[in-house]
Amino acid sequence: MKPRSLMFTLYGEYIQHYGGEVWIGSLIKMMSQFGISESSSRGATLRMVQQGYFQARKIGNKSYYSLTDKGKRSMQEGVSRVYSIRNLKWDGYWRVVTYSIPENKRELRNQVRKDLTWIGFGMISNSVWVTPNPLEQQVLKMIKEHGLEDHIILFSSSEIVSHDKGEIVQKGWDFDGIDQAYQSFIERYSEKYEALKERAWNEQLTDKECFIERTTLVHEYRKFLFLDPGFPADLLPADWSGNKARELFFNVHQLLSIPAIRYFEDVFDPAPDCEHVSNREKAIHPFINIM
Incomplete structure (x- = not known):
């Protein structure tokens, strides 16, 4: 297991239900059960802080870590999809994303592709991505976060004239x-x-x-x-x-x-000044x- 991915799993499975903050020593001990050394855990934690996913505070000689708003969004999106019991019928609409992102923003273009893949879009042709799922809000949030209003267009359609729905699914996934x-x-x-x-x-x-x-x-x-x-x-x-x-x-x-x-x-081990509210049943x- 990669340390960063394991940390998100630990926060999503356990820590979020117990106040959302944990002593680094507890986190290191949990991660050691999966063969991850103390130095690797500390290094991964520092990188998560630098990338804006973790925030730290010190009480005495102990450091406590919690997820930032950015980290919570990443964690919760994964948790909700893992544990959702879906019973959805298709509303008949395709959500279509097209983009034209300049070469000098290549890294951002690659990130958009990753984001679209993560939330369930499929690429049916160059720079054209579709999904039958109602993901408009997630896409609009992604556009705003990356400042790509001038480069991405999102629209929906109830009909694709040139291909039937089975062919679209086959192209995209x-x-x-x-x-x-x-x-x-x-x-x-x-x-x-x-x-x-x-x-x-x-x-x-x-x-x-x-x-x-x-x-x-x-x-x-x-x-x-x-x-x-x-x-x-x-x-x-x-x-x-x-x-x-x-x-x-x-x-x-x-x-x-x-x-x-x-x-x-x-x-x-929660922070001593934290009002420890646990939701054991939810965990x-x-x-x-x-x-």
């Missing part, structure tokens, strides 16, 4: 590749789920093991956010393997959640229903 990735996840975690259930039944699972397994599970499942655009059900292939993978993810997650949270609570059951 590799659903065969996404399906294969889901199948690999299902194969790996179906076997693991059965083994974990048996060990839990026989009281052979430690709290620390459950913390490691739950965090790893979420870390692995988050990778699908970069692959799966999260289409409405009526645009998905028949017998979509993503549904089975999501159900398996929920089952494994809930099997591990209570002991994983116990381990986190043992390690977690155990983070799933969100979106109709």
Whole structure:
């Protein structure tokens, strides 16, 4: 696991539900369970501060870290997509983004491509990206944040004359590749789920093991956010393997959640002047229903 990605997972899974601020020593101990050294953790934390994702404050000889508004937006966007239980029907509209960003802003152009991919757009031709999902507000926010009002146009259309919807989907996304990735996840975690259930039944699972397994599970499942655009059900292939993978993810997650949270609570050290308000139930059951 890369330290930065793991930090976002730890904040999204645990720390945000316990005041959102953590002593660096607690963070280092949690990250050490995944083979990340103290120096690597400290270095990654410093980079997160420099990039505007973390903010730090010192109390005595201890440093405490929390997410900035920028960091919270990045974390919450990922968390909401991981834990959303979607039951959406397509409204029949394509959201279309076109851009013409000059060469002297090449890095910004690359960032726009990453941002569009992250939220679920697919590129159907050079500088033309589409999605059937209602992502207008996310795109408008991205345009404003990057100051690209003169370079990006967003519009919607209920009809594409030259191609049918299946051809557009095929152009923009590799659903065969996404399906294969889901199948690999299902194969790996179906076997693991059965083994974990048996060990839990026989009281052979430690709290620390459950913390490691739950965090790893979420870390692995988050990778699908970069692959799966999260289409409405009526645009998905028949017998979509993503549904089975999501159900398996929920089952494994809930099997591990209570002991994983116990381990986190043992390690977690909040700031002494922080009014410690925890939402343990939300940390155990983070799933969100979106109709």
